[in-house]
Amino acid sequence: MEEHQEAFENTQPETENSHFTSRINLQPLQEHVEKIKAEIGKIIIGQDDMIELLIISILSNGHTLIEGVPGVAKTVTAKLLAKTLNVDFSRIQFTPDLMPSDILGTSIFNVKTNDFEYKKGPIFSNIVLIDEINRAPAKTQAALFEVMAERQITIDNNQFVMEAPFLVFATQNPIEQEGTYRLPEAQLDRFLFKINVDYPSLDEEVKILMDNHKREDKLDFDTINAVLTARDITQYQNLIKQVLVEDHLLHYIASIINNTRANANLYLGASPRASIAILNAAKANAAIHGRDFVTPDDIKRCTKAVLKHRLVLTPEREMEAFTVDKVVDQILETIEIPR
Numbered sequence: 001m002e003e004h005q006e007a008f009e010n011t012q013p014e015t016e017n018s019h020f021t022s023r024i025n026l027q028p029l030q031e032h033v034e035k036i037k038a039e040i041g042k043i044i045i046g047q048d049d050m051i052e053l054l055i056i057s058i059l060s061n062g063h064t065l066i067e068g069v070p071g072v073a074k075t076v077t078a079k080l081l082a083k084t085l086n087v088d089f090s091r092i093q094f095t096p097d098l099m100p101s102d103i104l105g106t107s108i109f110n111v112k113t114n115d116f117e118y119k120k121g122p123i124f125s126n127i128v129l130i131d132e133i134n135r136a137p138a139k140t141q142a143a144l145f146e147v148m149a150e151r152q153i154t155i156d157n158n159q160f161v162m163e164a165p166f167l168v169f170a171t172q173n174p175i176e177q178e179g180t181y182r183l184p185e186a187q188l189d190r191f192l193f194k195i196n197v198d199y200p201s202l203d204e205e206v207k208i209l210m211d212n213h214k215r216e217d218k219l220d221f222d223t224i225n226a227v228l229t230a231r232d233i234t235q236y237q238n239l240i241k242q243v244l245v246e247d248h249l250l251h252y253i254a255s256i257i258n259n260t261r262a263n264a265n266l267y268l269g270a271s272p273r274a275s276i277a278i279l280n281a282a283k284a285n286a287a288i289h290g291r292d293f294v295t296p297d298d299i300k301r302c303t304k305a306v307l308k309h310r311l312v313l314t315p316e317r318e319m320e321a322f323t324v325d326k327v328v329d330q331i332l333e334t335i336e337i338p339r
Contacts, residue, residue, distance in 0.1 A: 296337045
């Protein structure tokens with residue numbers, strides 16, 4: 001970290017783009033992002049959009065829901081990303097019989113001290129990977145509400161504040177319905193992004209097979225090097241907050257969200273939390289591309305991932321096989337892009 005400290009303090013560097021001079025030095029951030037992508041690329045082929053959105057979520061200090069059919073590297077990618085961060089990591093496999101105490105921890109009577117002592121659960125970590133989050137019942141899902149929104153846990157009238165950074169990556173399978181529970185809207189709203197992971201292209205699948213053959217079907221996570229420390233992440237998150245956003249772009253974000261609330265295709269629109277999510281994600285997207293200011297393209301880049309799990313179609317639209325993605329596309333096409 002010491003080698004980058006000087007770079008953080010330099011606030012007037014020349015950028016690669018000769019058309020403007022950046023107010024803040026984003027080069028160390030860009031270099032670290034490329035190193036993270038390179039480390040993950042040692043094992044994962046393709047899925048560039050998912051990887052970049054996950055990095056943006058870390059810089060925006062937001063949780064991410066990853067949805068896709070089995071076998072498209074949802075869990076592996078999340079584990080690899082956590083491996084590139086020199087922070088604590090825990091993985092929780094959600095099942096129908098999982099109880100809140102299995103996640104948060106519980107008080108246990110200590111016969112030596114003749115008193116109760118609190119044993120922390122696996123949620124006490126920096127990066128928490130929840131595998132198949134939709135397999136746990138509502139009681140267990142509710143245990144995540146406070147910690148995801150406020151980054152603290154209240155148990156037995158005691159509050160435990162989570163150490164920064166605290167981020168939840170959760171996966172779910174959209175196809176299988178048996179033994180699953182639909183996530184409540186209140187919990188979905190606590191995720192910054194929902195990332196849909198698609199199948200690889202033909203060329204990517206050929207590369208996957210070739211790579212798997214060379215590795216002899218072995219996944220060696222020890223080859224992945226840590227790129228960022230907890231201190232790095234905190235500093236970069238603070239750096240993102242300095243990215244400039246013009247007033248007319250704030251109005252653009254508000255107009256997008258306001259349209260969801262009056263849209264005839266939607267039963268449920270987006271909350272102000274979604275507005276803030278788009279703002280923070282757009283700042284991070286601008287920063288990793290070397291700009292200290294947000295453009296309309298940054299906003300459009302992040303809007304779909306922010307909104308797709310927050311909007312609910314009307315029953316009529318659902319019967320017509322309409323999708324939330326189509327609604328968001330229509331909204332973005334309708335609202336005039338600020339110049």
